[in-house]
Amino acid sequence: MMRRLFVAAVLLAAGPAIAKDAAFDRPTYAGAYEPQGVDERGLWMQFDEHERGFRDSPLVVRDEALTRYVKGVLCKAVGEDRCDATRVYVVQDKNFNASMAPNGLMIVHTGLLARVYSEAELATILGHEFAHFELRHSLNGFKKRRGGTDILAWLSLSGAAFGQSTAAAQMAVVTGVFSFNRDQEREADFLSASYIRASSYPLRASIVWKRLMEEEDALREERKQRKVRRATPGATDTHPTDMQRFAYFSELEAQPSALDGDDGAAAYRDATARVLPTLFDSLVKSNEFAGVDYVIQTRGSTLGWDGLLLYARGELYRLRGNPRDLMTARQLYEEAIATGTAPAEAWRGAGLTAIRGGDSAAGRSALTEYLTRMPTASDAAAMKILLEN
Ligand SMILES: [Zn+2]
Structure with a gap:
């Protein structure tokens, strides 16, 4: 309660520069989820142990200024109270990806940072990962797939393998255990959009998905493959199609004041040029x-x-x-x-x-x-x- 009052006071004091649109407030934040019961506490300990191993992985980009900058964009996107619980790591990987574990470990791939061109674009993607965290998608999915002690057994096994495993396998351990269904992906996109609308950033998400489609087209053309541009996901797809994401983000961006605010393109260029x-x-x-x-x-x-x-x-x-x-x-x-x-x-x-x-x-x-x-x-x-x- 104290915390919420404090945040409200900061917003008021800072005026419209932060509280861009009073109609779009972030949903009340319950605070970082505390593990419940023996199993979850054990799970958290295991995640923390993984994180300690992960920190030394050769995949982690050891550039404090860059890491601090990325975390700063996350904090502006979701608000200081939410971002408090997260620890951000940038990893060397070509894919457009980011993920977040239930204990607050967030991994941002270099391939994502190479493919966004403003803080506002980055903010929606990081907001999406945070939304999975806030909605506890990874925790619930994890529990559903591997009930109770299974989780601990699995994690300690993979933990033991951590020392000798390849860098790629280490990342798969940290990120690959979470997979979400299409409804959860959509839900995370919409919650992310509402974080952004309450932030100082404009909502700039559709362009990211449009470019990903164009990139795929370029690659398919080179490989002489047929272009596929599906409006609806196939039976085995776990994500909405890029086309669907482009469409619903375009709709959200068309709402009044969604595009107001500095998108931080110049700041992004300067921070990443080095x-x-x-x-x-x-x-x-x-x-x-x-x-x-x-x-x-x-x-x-x-x-x-x-x-x-x-x-x-x-x-x-x-x-x-x-x-x-x-x-x-x-x-x-x-x-x-x-x-x-x-x-x-x-x-x-x-x-x-x-x-x-x-x-x-x-x-x-x-x-x-x-x-x-x-x-x-x-x-x-x-x-x-x-x-x-
Ligand atoms: Zn997702």
Whole structure:
């Protein structure tokens, strides 16, 4: 009770900048759910233990400023009282995904951060995961599937395996145990929309789903697969289709004042510009060329191109490696260098692609520049051998 009064006082004091729309207040928050009974308390202990193991996983992106920023967006989306109970981890993974465990552990994939272009867009997705948490979807689903002591047995087994398991398996342990049904997904989307409408952000969700459809189209076209754009989910789908999400978010966004407020696109661009190589790393190395090129180009056309983004696109082309790709890559590295904001690796890419293209003098000079800028690079010895020949 004290807590709610305090929050209300803060909202009043801060005025319309925070209380954007009085008609859209967040639902009353009961506080983070406390585990009930022996089984749930045991379950929580196990989750906490998993989290301790997870913290040391090589998958976790150790960038405090980025993690703090992502958590800050979550807090603005759902409100300080709600976000208090969460601990956010950014993990290196190409997929558009985030998840939250019943003990408050939230995992945000780099593939999600690479595919949203404003705080408002990120806020709806994080709000969706928080909504599953608030509605206790994961806890209930977990209990339903694995009653009582089964959960503990399962978790301690997977906990024992944690030490030796691969990074990917570790994440599957943390995130893969939760799967929701379509009604829960929808419910989480709508609750997220109501968090956002009570926040300082405009509701900007439909565009995210539209882009995911376009990305899939690009990938299917590349693979010469038929485009599928289903309006309704198939029998085995656990989620509403992207098309359905696009449709109902568009409807919500059309409501009065839903689009008011700063979407934080400039702030998002500035906060993520520094870490673009991290956000695009596993995407660029994935085998999804056309989809990833769509993502990179969309970020460029939405938030502007800089040296790091041009470099990422250069890497994408160089790694595919067709002769024409190498020419495109070289051009992209050179454009990156011309911006003045390229990473040292852009000279490496420019050098390698120049040499492959038969322009040995330019290649050597770029590689020399790379080694000057990054004398302790892990491939410095290999580059020196290349230069000596
Ligand atoms: Zn969900």
